[in-house]
Amino acid sequence: MQASELLNTYYVDTGTWDEMYADAAVREQYKGVVDFMQQMSIEELNKKEEMARGLFMSQGITFTVYSSGEGIEKIFPFDIIPRIITAAEWIFIEKGIKQRLKTLNLFLKDVYNDQFILKDGIVPIEMIYSCPHYLREMHGFPVPHDIYVHIAGIDLIRNNDGSFYILEDNLRTPSGVSYMLENREISKRLFPDLLPKNNVRTVTEYPNILHKNLVTLSPRQISNPTIVVLTPGIYNSAYFEHTTLARLMGVELVEGRDLVVDNHRVYMKTTAGLQQVDVIYRRVDDEFLDPLVFNPGSMLGVAGIMSAYRKGNVAIVNAVGNGVADDKAIYTYLPAMIKYYLNEEPVLKNVPTYQLGSTDEKEYVFENMNKMVVKKTNESGGYGMLMGHTASDEEISKYKLEILKDPRQYIAQPIISLSSSPCYINGTLQPRRVDLRPYALCGPDGIQIVPGGLTRVALKKGSLVVNSSQGGGSKDTWVLAI
Amino acid sequence: MLSRVADSLYWMSRYIERADGILRMLKINYASSQDELHEFSWKPVLLIFTYMEEEQASAISNHSREVLQYMVTGKENPNSVLNMVTHARENARSVQDHITKELWQCLNDFYHTIRDERLAESLQREDPVTVLDVLIKQGLLYYGTTDITMARGEGYAFMNIGKLLERGVQSADILDIKFSDLQYDFTKTDTMYWKYLLLSISGYELYLKTYRSGFEAKNVVEQIVLNNDFPRSVIYSINQLHRYFERLKSDGNAEGFRKIDFMIGKIKSKVKYSTVETIMEEGLHAYLNTVKEELYEVANALDQYYFAYS
Numbered sequence: 001m002q003a004s005e006l007l008n009t010y011y012v013d014t015g016t017w018d019e020m021y022a023d024a025a026v027r028e029q030y031k032g033v034v035d036f037m038q039q040m041s042i043e044e045l046n047k048k049e050e051m052a053r054g055l056f057m058s059q060g061i062t063f064t065v066y067s068s069g070e071g072i073e074k075i076f077p078f079d080i081i082p083r084i085i086t087a088a089e090w091i092f093i094e095k096g097i098k099q100r101l102k103t104l105n106l107f108l109k110d111v112y113n114d115q116f117i118l119k120d121g122i123v124p125i126e127m128i129y130s131c132p133h134y135l136r137e138m139h140g141f142p143v144p145h146d147i148y149v150h151i152a153g154i155d156l157i158r159n160n161d162g163s164f165y166i167l168e169d170n171l172r173t174p175s176g177v178s179y180m181l182e183n184r185e186i187s188k189r190l191f192p193d194l195l196p197k198n199n200v201r202t203v204t205e206y207p208n209i210l211h212k213n214l215v216t217l218s219p220r221q222i223s224n225p226t227i228v229v230l231t232p233g234i235y236n237s238a239y240f241e242h243t244t245l246a247r248l249m250g251v252e253l254v255e256g257r258d259l260v261v262d263n264h265r266v267y268m269k270t271t272a273g274l275q276q277v278d279v280i281y282r283r284v285d286d287e288f289l290d291p292l293v294f295n296p297g298s299m300l301g302v303a304g305i306m307s308a309y310r311k312g313n314v315a316i317v318n319a320v321g322n323g324v325a326d327d328k329a330i331y332t333y334l335p336a337m338i339k340y341y342l343n344e345e346p347v348l349k350n351v352p353t354y355q356l357g358s359t360d361e362k363e364y365v366f367e368n369m370n371k372m373v374v375k376k377t378n379e380s381g382g383y384g385m386l387m388g389h390t391a392s393d394e395e396i397s398k399y400k401l402e403i404l405k406d407p408r409q410y411i412a413q414p415i416i417s418l419s420s421s422p423c424y425i426n427g428t429l430q431p432r433r434v435d436l437r438p439y440a441l442c443g444p445d446g447i448q449i450v451p452g453g454l455t456r457v458a459l460k461k462g463s464l465v466v467n468s469s470q471g472g473g474s475k476d477t478w479v480l481a482i
Numbered sequence: 483m484l485s486r487v488a489d490s491l492y493w494m495s496r497y498i499e500r501a502d503g504i505l506r507m508l509k510i511n512y513a514s515s516q517d518e519l520h521e522f523s524w525k526p527v528l529l530i531f532t533y534m535e536e537e538q539a540s541a542i543s544n545h546s547r548e549v550l551q552y553m554v555t556g557k558e559n560p561n562s563v564l565n566m567v568t569h570a571r572e573n574a575r576s577v578q579d580h581i582t583k584e585l586w587q588c589l590n591d592f593y594h595t596i597r598d599e600r601l602a603e604s605l606q607r608e609d610p611v612t613v614l615d616v617l618i619k620q621g622l623l624y625y626g627t628t629d630i631t632m633a634r635g636e637g638y639a640f641m642n643i644g645k646l647l648e649r650g651v652q653s654a655d656i657l658d659i660k661f662s663d664l665q666y667d668f669t670k671t672d673t674m675y676w677k678y679l680l681l682s683i684s685g686y687e688l689y690l691k692t693y694r695s696g697f698e699a700k701n702v703v704e705q706i707v708l709n710n711d712f713p714r715s716v717i718y719s720i721n722q723l724h725r726y727f728e729r730l731k732s733d734g735n736a737e738g739f740r741k742i743d744f745m746i747g748k749i750k751s752k753v754k755y756s757t758v759e760t761i762m763e764e765g766l767h768a769y770l771n772t773v774k775e776e777l778y779e780v781a782n783a784l785d786q787y788y789f790a791y792s
Binding site for chain 1: 483485487488572575577587590636640732733734
């Protein structure tokens with residue numbers, strides 16, 4: 001069978017924006033890939049899929065699931081067909097994310113210092129003080145260059161009219177960037193010459209930009225500051241990413257036990273004694289960072305690191321306490337914030353969001369539960385959410401009782417259908433829903449976004465949940481230069 | 483370099499050296515078991531390379547397949563090749579930013595190879611030598627990849643220190659157990675016996691070239707302990723160990739360096755100024771034991787002065 005027949009059997013769900021097809025014709029940006037695939041046989045495509053799996057396995061791009069005392073290596077599922085974004089779309093996305101990130105940094109500075117936005121009543125005070133991620137420890141402390149969010153992974157989705165919406169701002173320790181880099185490396189192997197032929201922009205600059213930004217944050221004015229990536233350790237599911245970033249930047253990968261604080265300075269324990277650390281790109285959550293200040297039972301952090309941070313002897317990336325800005329309830333106020341700080345209209349739209357903390361909105365949501373997706377404000381990774389259109393009546397009433405215990409901790413959004421993208425599944429081409437997470441880097445010289453990102457895909461048929469913990473996979477994401 | 487990283491590199495290397503030693507030894511002992519008229523006993527092998535009790539070892543010592551299964555893919559045996567390779571890979575995994583991508587992939591392939599269920603099945607049903615060869619080749623790839631891709635820095639020094647320390651101990655162990663099997667009877671001249679001992683540590687050809695008079699126990703001892711050109715000899719391991727250790731000299735850890743340098747120098751002199759005759763006089767078992775113990779002390783001192791991070 002020729003792969004050309006694949007296209008004949010492809011279909012688009014009604015009421016969905018498809019990334020490849022418009023009105024039964026292939027979109028311009030996909031023509032190069034479609035032509036290439038039409039020259040292949042199913043066997044060749046299967047071979048490519050097999051090759052991709054083999055490459056992930058032998059390069060150890062895996063996460064380990066521990067059960068019954070032994071580790072099982074799992075691959076984050078990868079679909080071989082790239083997701084393609086046109087140059088025009090990218091310019092728009094880039095503009096929107098820059099605006100968003102600029103606002104979020106201004107908000108964090110404000111909310112941890114003068115709190116003008118609260119005093120002016122744009123964001124209600126109780127929204128901030130009821131947020132568990134608002135950390136008093138950060139109050140009144142000037143972070144270097146006023147940058148709180150150095151690395152953001154902002155999630156975008158596409159509604160049925162093709163317009164982009166912001167679904168979530170991930171400002172704490174957004175993960176997945178190593179998959180953006182590795183997926184591209186795999187594509188180069190799977191599709192020789194196809195990337196340059198299609199004018200796909202490169203993503204390989206990411207670690208260099210990140211490294212350059214980290215260097216500028218060093219509190220000591222020395223030519224070669226010590227920069228480290230702090231990982232929770234090899235049992236963390238993103239451990240592969242931590243090693244990749246450390247290796248690509250040529251910096252040390254450390255665990256909490258490698259560091260020690262003495263006289264408000266952070267040192268790492270080396271074979272030649274203690275060495276002072278200047279910048280820490282941490283992939284450990286706030287809560288576990290310093291057992292003296294936060295969770296006292298944490299074995300992942302470093303005792304005393306917050307005091308060193310507040311004294312300005314070490315830079316921590318992302319800043320501590322960013323959770324207040326990517327709280328799902330605060331999200332609602334982002335359009336107002338953009339207006340307040342920048343006096344601009346938002347480029348990228350928010351998904352309409354209902355606060356269950358407000359009685360009116362709660363009543364509306366409760367009446368329309370089957371059209372809503374309800375999320376906990378502080379959870380990520382697709383945990384603790386309810387998809388109204390697939391949940392049973394019993395599940396809904398149970399969930400309502402949960403909500404009533406603490407309505408502030410929940411928000412609801414109308415179900416947005418997410419655009420679909422063709423995936424190669426069991427020898428056929430099938431539409432699956434995707435989102436997009438570009439990675440934005442903010443340094444003293446401004447915001448840079450590497451042209452690309454992570455396209456997450458819900459591999460289960462009809463599913464709208466793309467999180468890897470819920471059966472999601474990923475695709476290489478191509479941003480075209482012209 | 484981080485102490486934890488140095489520790490992991492050192493153990494990664496020790497585990498692979500141990501796995502490689504076990505594999506080679508198994509291959510030759512298996513060949514030997516096919517060659518002997520009387521029942522071949524795996525007991526000395528089980529006693530050196532596993533934590534098995536004597537009775538347990540006796541119980542399976544005549545069943546080659548069972549021994550191979552236990553020593554290669556046995557999950558319950560902490561010293562099985564499977565477990566060694568898993569430990570080596572876990573160590574490598576935590577220092578991926580300090581080894582080359584090629585080396586990481588090589589260890590990762592080794593790991594996936596040995597965990598493949600088809601391999602365990604072949605070991606039970608087909609020719610075990612083929613299976614052992616596949617694994618030995620993975621080890622060779624590891625050594626070659628290390629040599630060609632790894633930067634000659636501190637990490638490389640720690641990897642070699644781990645490897646050579648392990649090798650020195652292993653060679654002393656093999657010799658000791660083989661002779662204890664004979665109740666230290668140096669008059670035994672069974673050619674087969676010595677031939678397989680030498681083959682298991684790739685020293686057979688060298689022996690033939692060095693000694694023209696056939697197999698004699700004291701020549702075997704001389705080659706395995708004192709031959710400078712034999713890469714598995716005790717003296718070679720200690721000399722190289724010293725060479726790589728000297729690269730760690732730094733101002734940051736002068737005290738640790740001085741102490742360990744002294745300890746290695748001491749064993750080195752002891753072995754260098756031994757002859758087969760003085761070894762026999764002291765008693766082979768006692769001699770080998772002292773060497774091993776002093777090597778273990780070096781390992782403990784490395785732990786204390788270089789790897790302590792908790």
